[in-house]
Amino acid sequence: MGFSQERLKRAAKTLFFVASMLASLLLCAHPLLVIVLDLLVPSALLAVVDGPTFSLPAVATQVRSYRFRASLVDLPLVSALRSSLILCLYLRFSGMKLTYLVVTAAAAAMSAGYVLLKATAMVEAAQSPGQLRLLSIGNSDWAAAEALFLSSLTLAMAHLLAAYRTSCRERRKLLVYRIDIEAVRSN
Template sequence: MGFSKEGKARRVLRLIKTLFFLITMLISLLLFSPPVLLSIADSLLPFALLSASLSPSSLSLHSLSSHLTHYHFRQSLIDIPLISLIRSAIILCVYSFCDGPSLSRGPYLGVATVCSVPSLVFVSIKASLFGFDDSGVDRGRYGRAMEVGLFLCSMVLGMGHVVVAYRTSCRERRKLLVYRIDIEAVSACKNGFTRYQKNSPRKQSEVRK
């Protein structure tokens, strides 16, 4: 009884830590750069949820090769965080190499869409075929909840990449539009001032005559 209570307490503590991590990452996304922090969240949160659904030693570097060797589409979960990691790394690299005009014209939005849509399709098919069973010590209700949370997290973050890329593209397009209007206004003022300087001596001579 003491061992089961201690195990439940550890699971509850692990769940609280995971929820706290999710909340802090969401707050950070609202306060700082959304594309960068969304990529960071997409890289870390699926691994955190997978670690919470399994035993603490199941995601060590020593056992990672074992997970990949014994991979099964309907039973393994290691592919979901790996897909999220690859997806976020590609999108972050493209975003870091894009400047304002590139962000507004679509390379970042296009790459985010190309990387997110196939991953969403893959995770959706896997979720429909995955076996959410109760076998094993760590695969009870808590384990199933974390597994469902892992699927939902990957899908939400995948859609988040597209939404954030679209909003970033629109924001950069508005910035370029405002910048273009400012440049045109400055050019018009300069042209008017130059025209005034050219015409003012002639007008002064006419006044003197």
């Protein structure tokens, strides 16, 4: 029972159509694209830092033996929490209310503050004498750890930018249709 060439062509066309529709959705809805990136990038960078030992049991072990100054496992969790909160707000308010922008800014600021505090604590722990190496990170893996911190900060700023653009787009729609913006805000 083999596949004919027609069935393979039809399957390829269907996969292309689905992929192009998903890409179109993500490119048109900037907050959704940032959310997908925020969920994937920190996890991928943590896998690079952990190297060949990266697996679900290894992550569970890191969560159980979590230390603020010596563990990077919380950065993808912070990103996932931030993305979940922003996704819920985006779906609830559709970018139309100022609340979406304000809460997105607060979530981005709090997660960026946490990442900066953690980066500072880890650098201090690495420089103090007698401390163990952080997660056994060698010099070659420090670049991946720094990329994890920088990606988390960059994605927090990207959430804020996407929320601002969405808010501006919705405001322009109201102005184009000559809707009284102040009347809409009071509801």
